[in-house]
Amino acid sequence: xxxxxxxxxxxxxxxxxxxxxxxxxxxxxxxxxxxxxxxxxxxxxxxxxxxxxxxxxxxxxxxxxxxxxxxxxxxxxxxxxxxxxxxxxxxxxxxxxxxxxxxxxxxxxxxxxxxxxxxxxxxxxxxxxxxxxxxxxxxxxxxxxxxxxxxxxxxxxxxxxxxxxxxxxxxxxxxxxxxxxxxxxxxxxxxxxxxxxxxxxxxxxxxxxxxxxxxxxxxxxxxxxxxxxxxxxxxxxxxxxxxxxxxxxxxxxxxxxxxxxxxxxxxxxxxxxxxxxxxxxxxxxxxxxxxxxxxxxxxxxxxxxxxxxxxxxxxxxxxxxxxxxxxxxxxxxxxxxxxxxxxxxxxxxxxxxxxxxxxxx
Numbered sequence: 001x002x003x004x005x006x007x008x009x010x011x012x013x014x015x016x017x018x019x020x021x022x023x024x025x026x027x028x029x030x031x032x033x034x035x036x037x038x039x040x041x042x043x044x045x046x047x048x049x050x051x052x053x054x055x056x057x058x059x060x061x062x063x064x065x066x067x068x069x070x071x072x073x074x075x076x077x078x079x080x081x082x083x084x085x086x087x088x089x090x091x092x093x094x095x096x097x098x099x100x101x102x103x104x105x106x107x108x109x110x111x112x113x114x115x116x117x118x119x120x121x122x123x124x125x126x127x128x129x130x131x132x133x134x135x136x137x138x139x140x141x142x143x144x145x146x147x148x149x150x151x152x153x154x155x156x157x158x159x160x161x162x163x164x165x166x167x168x169x170x171x172x173x174x175x176x177x178x179x180x181x182x183x184x185x186x187x188x189x190x191x192x193x194x195x196x197x198x199x200x201x202x203x204x205x206x207x208x209x210x211x212x213x214x215x216x217x218x219x220x221x222x223x224x225x226x227x228x229x230x231x232x233x234x235x236x237x238x239x240x241x242x243x244x245x246x247x248x249x250x251x252x253x254x255x256x257x258x259x260x261x262x263x264x265x266x267x268x269x270x271x272x273x274x275x276x277x278x279x280x281x282x283x284x285x286x287x288x289x290x291x292x293x294x295x296x297x298x299x300x301x302x303x304x305x306x307x308x309x310x311x312x313x314x315x316x317x318x319x320x321x322x323x324x325x326x327x328x329x330x331x332x333x334x335x336x337x338x339x340x341x342x343x344x345x346x347x348x349x350x351x352x353x354x355x356x357x358x359x360x361x
Contacts, residue, residue: 002068004206005030005097007054007088010042012165013103014073016195017202018045027206032063034074054084060091069099069206081134082141089142092150099151099210100142101202106158106191106216106318108136113315119216119322129307139214151210157198157217158191158318159311162338163345165195170308171229172351175238181304182312185245186226189314193218194338204327216320221335225312231335235343237353251309 006014009031021029022045031042031049042049052059054074064070070092074084085102092100106112108123110132122143123136142152161167174180201217223231226243233240304312324330346352 001027001206003028003030003066004202005032005064005067005070007032007052007060007070007072008074009033009049010037011073011075013160013195013198015042016162017073017199018042018047020196020199022047027203030063030067032060034076055080055087057087057091057094060088061095064091064095064097067095067097069101069210070097071101071103071202073103078130078134081131082138085138086141089145089150089152093148097150099153099205101153101155101205102138102142104139104154104156105132105135106156106218107132107311108139108156109318111310111314112189112191112318115316117318119319120214129310143214146212151212153205153212154214155198155201155217156215156318157193158219159193160195160198161192161342162195163342163349167192168232168342168346169351171232172236172346175229175233175243176236176351176353178238178242179303180229180233180238180243181246182225182229182243183246183251183304183309184225184248184313186224186229186243186312188225188312189317190223190225190228191218191311191314191317192223192228192335194333194335196338197332200330200332201323204330208327213322213326215323215326216318217323218317218320219335219338220332222317223335231339232343232346235339236346236351239353248309248313251304251306 004027006017006029008014009018009029010033014031018029018031021027029047031047032052033042033049034051034053050063052063054060054072070088072085072088089100107129108127109117109121110127123132123139125133125136125140127133127136139154142154145152159167171180197219198217201215226245229243230240232238233243
């Protein structure tokens with residue numbers, strides 16, 4: 001099997017793919033990062049990364065030559081999504097790569113409220129989130145290249161969870177702190193896919209004849225948000241009955257969050273490095289603390305972002321059978337097994353209630 005080029009190798013899925021490659025000795029990867037800051041997550045594996053900009057075709061072509069598949073796992077500025085995809089696809093064409101795999105998102109369909117949605121359905125591009133709109137626009141452009149010299153596979157994962165993922169860590173923190181809150185009374189569909197199941201899809205594609213297609217990908221099971229939180233609670237020893245439930249209409253975004261979404265604030269944030277953002281946040285915290293120096297008892301309060309609230313209202317699980325129909329060798333791991341492994345990682349990482357309960361028993 002020819003090497004797989006991973007553009008955006010420093011992210012969550014890329015790091016897990018590299019870890020798997022190091023542990024199993026396969027597949028051979030070309031790990032591409034935009035800046036050396038992205039090397040931090042990968043340093044413990046001792047792998048060699050190469051530097052290339054997803055939006056710069058010329059920087060990518062020599063890195064992609066000889067590869068059998070290129071995977072786009074980039075994250076970052078939403079405004080760059082379409083331009084970066086066009087540059088990566090063109091680089092694949094110029095480097096003679098037969099298959100380009102674009103990681104889109106199930107978020108292009110929002111809350112999946114239309115019962116007529118099919119895997120081949122094209123998103124309408126009217127999402128309230130810029131991320132959803134730009135992902136939809138990138139899909140539309142790639143579909144226009146369907147019959148070109150480079151075959152294109154679009155994968156639409158749901159919420160990618162697993163050890164270290166925010167979709168596991170944030171619920172676990174809230175459960176341990178006693179601040180877990182679910183909107184839509186926890187009845188919304190939790191559209192999950194474990195990171196290892198994402199990678200299984202990629203491995204199957206790498207070993208198959210290149211052909212274009214678009215696929216929703218998800219874990220086999222259908223879970224509500226309440227069921228997902230209850231499963232995590234059992235692993236960390238939290239009281240499941242302490243999870244607060246609220247109707248969807250109760251959500252109110254904080255004034256500070258609304259302020260940060262205004263165009264001037266977004267423009268400033270887009271020009272700041274990640275380190276600068278961390279420093280600004282810390283200075284604001286220090287300023288608030290200096291104005292209230294007296295000791296006060298701290299009572300944790302539920303805090304749910306607009307994105308978290310939004311996904312908790314997902315109406316239905318998207319259809320996701322087409323991949324297995326085309327590639328019957330795909331083998332996905334089950335939620336109980338994956339949650340048991342995630343629970344072991346959570347307890348190792350310190351997410352455990354001290355209440356006499358032994359998680360996993």
